[in-house]
Amino acid sequence: MSADTILDLASRLLELDKGDLTAREKSVIERAARRLAVSRNVNVEFQQSATFGQRIADRVAAIGGSWRFIIGFAAVVVVWVAVNSAMMVAHPFDPYPYILLNLFLSLLAAIQAPIILMSQNRAAARDRLEAAHDYEVNLKAEIEIAALHAKIDEIRTNELATLLDRTPADR
Numbered sequence: 001m002s003a004d005t006i007l008d009l010a011s012r013l014l015e016l017d018k019g020d021l022t023a024r025e026k027s028v029i030e031r032a033a034r035r036l037a038v039s040r041n042v043n044v045e046f047q048q049s050a051t052f053g054q055r056i057a058d059r060v061a062a063i064g065g066s067w068r069f070i071i072g073f074a075a076v077v078v079v080w081v082a083v084n085s086a087m088m089v090a091h092p093f094d095p096y097p098y099i100l101l102n103l104f105l106s107l108l109a110a111i112q113a114p115i116i117l118m119s120q121n122r123a124a125a126r127d128r129l130e131a132a133h134d135y136e137v138n139l140k141a142e143i144e145i146a147a148l149h150a151k152i153d154e155i156r157t158n159e160l161a162t163l164l165d166r167t168p169a170d171r
Contacts, residue, residue, distance in 0.1 A: 028139045038140045042133045061119030
């Protein structure tokens with residue numbers, strides 16, 4: 001099956017004129033016509049394009065959203081309260097109601113929240129990239145399946161024509 005046939009088949013499959021195809025669809029059709037793979041590891045591409053700040057945001061979000069962080073932070077708070085309560089008799093550095101601890105907690109939340117949001121935005125962008133890639137792979141699969149159907153139909157038509165051309169004496 002020639003590249004023009006696959007191009008025509010893909011255009012019919014998409015029910016679009018050649019001028020209405022998007023750049024992504026044209027690329028998939030060209031790859032299908034040349035029998036090239038469309039699949040690729042988009043996670044590798046996405047990680048390679050990440051800036052230093054984006055990689056840091058991903059690591060902070062991974063640490064800040066883990067049980068290790070929650071348990072470790074709870075331990076720090078318990079130690080803080082225990083030390084200040086034990087020193088209550090003497091001179092505690094952060095007496096009850098632990099205003100300095102509240103300041104640190106608020107500061108941590110104020111810094112950590114936007115960093116986690118940045119990481120979530122990157123995750124959403126990666127998901128969109130993966131969805132676009134899935135569309136390309138599915139589109140190529142549809143084109144290839146339609147091409148196989150066309151080949152099978154052509155073979156069946158040729159076989160039927162051969163059978164009909166036989167004379168009764170040949171049978």
